[in-house]
Amino acid sequence: MTFVSDTATAPVKTLPDAQTVTEVKHWTDSLFSFRVARPQSLRFRSGEFVMIGLMGDPDPKTGKQKPIMRAYSIASPNWDEELEFYSIKVPDGPLTSRLQHIQPGDEIILRPKPVGTLVHDALLPGKRVWFLATGTGIAPFASLMRDPETYEKFDEVIMMHTCRTVEELTYGKELVDNLINDELIGEMVEGKLKYYATTTREPFERTGRITENLKSGKVFEDLGLAPMNPDTDRAMVCGSLAFNKDVMEVLESYGLNEGANSEPREYVVEKAFVG
Numbered sequence: 001m002t003f004v005s006d007t008a009t010a011p012v013k014t015l016p017d018a019q020t021v022t023e024v025k026h027w028t029d030s031l032f033s034f035r036v037a038r039p040q041s042l043r044f045r046s047g048e049f050v051m052i053g054l055m056g057d058p059d060p061k062t063g064k065q066k067p068i069m070r071a072y073s074i075a076s077p078n079w080d081e082e083l084e085f086y087s088i089k090v091p092d093g094p095l096t097s098r099l100q101h102i103q104p105g106d107e108i109i110l111r112p113k114p115v116g117t118l119v120h121d122a123l124l125p126g127k128r129v130w131f132l133a134t135g136t137g138i139a140p141f142a143s144l145m146r147d148p149e150t151y152e153k154f155d156e157v158i159m160m161h162t163c164r165t166v167e168e169l170t171y172g173k174e175l176v177d178n179l180i181n182d183e184l185i186g187e188m189v190e191g192k193l194k195y196y197a198t199t200t201r202e203p204f205e206r207t208g209r210i211t212e213n214l215k216s217g218k219v220f221e222d223l224g225l226a227p228m229n230p231d232t233d234r235a236m237v238c239g240s241l242a243f244n245k246d247v248m249e250v251l252e253s254y255g256l257n258e259g260a261n262s263e264p265r266e267y268v269v270e271k272a273f274v275g
């Protein structure tokens with residue numbers, strides 16, 4: 001009888017909290033997504049983020065290496081066996097200049113402590129939920145759009161995503177297309193999810209900033225929806241600092257107030273990862 005040891009074939013964990021990369025997809029010159037093995041004990045609420053990173057170069061004096069860690073929204077839903085992340089590539093960014101070169105089989109560091117405010121628990125019950133994102137800010141909504149809880153809690157889910165170019169919308173567009181055809185959740189999504197993607201720096205079927213399309217009422221007209229109302233509407237926001245600030249003003253002008261895990265209200269905000 002031959003005895004084969006499990007440990008002989010198991011990947012060698014060289015980093016603290018190491019997880020193995022299973023898939024990498026490059027969407028544009030500056031955007032990519034990747035999937036990693038999910039630590040068995042990791043439970044999270046869709047919309048939360050974790051700290052991920054890589055080991056930095058050795059210090060020239062001490063020879064010691066320090067991890068370079070950043071907050072990344074988990075883009076996969078909480079029922080997925082793996083974890084997905086969506087990232088910008090910043091040429092001189094301390095982490096992403098290196099992270100963009102990861103390949104399946106490589107390891108990254110993942111601290112298994114999910115946190116965040118873009119969670120259902122931080123919103124009061126409502127009829128419609130607005131997911132408002134610019135750029136890589138779509139990541140937490142990639143998780144929330146694939147979570148059955150979203151469709152159990154709301155009659156309508158409106159995903160507004162704005163990027164500079166059409167190419168930058170591809171990750172979100174493919175995700176929504178796949179959702180409709182998904183065996184597990186496709187039926188729940190049908191008729192409930194409304195995807196409203198716009199560009200601001202090149203022509204597209206729809207254009208304009210989220211803030212402008214909400215203020216002018218164009219998005220309500222285009223989708224045949226009543227304007228926002230604090231009795232029925234909830235919102236989650238994720239984008240650059242400037243976007244978050246401006247869109248919060250618009251939401252407040254419609255009578256919505258900011259909530260938190262400890263005090264659920266009508267909308268919640270998180271800054272998208274940059275750098």
Ligand code: A2P
Nearest residue numbers: 134135162163164200209210211240242243246
């Ligand atoms: P714009 O092209 O008009 O600046 P960025 O890559 O700079 O983070 O921008 C991503 C998207 O978010 C772009 O379409 C950009 O529009 C839009 N955007 C940037 N800042 C704001 C803001 N303060 N309010 C609304 N949309 C914004």
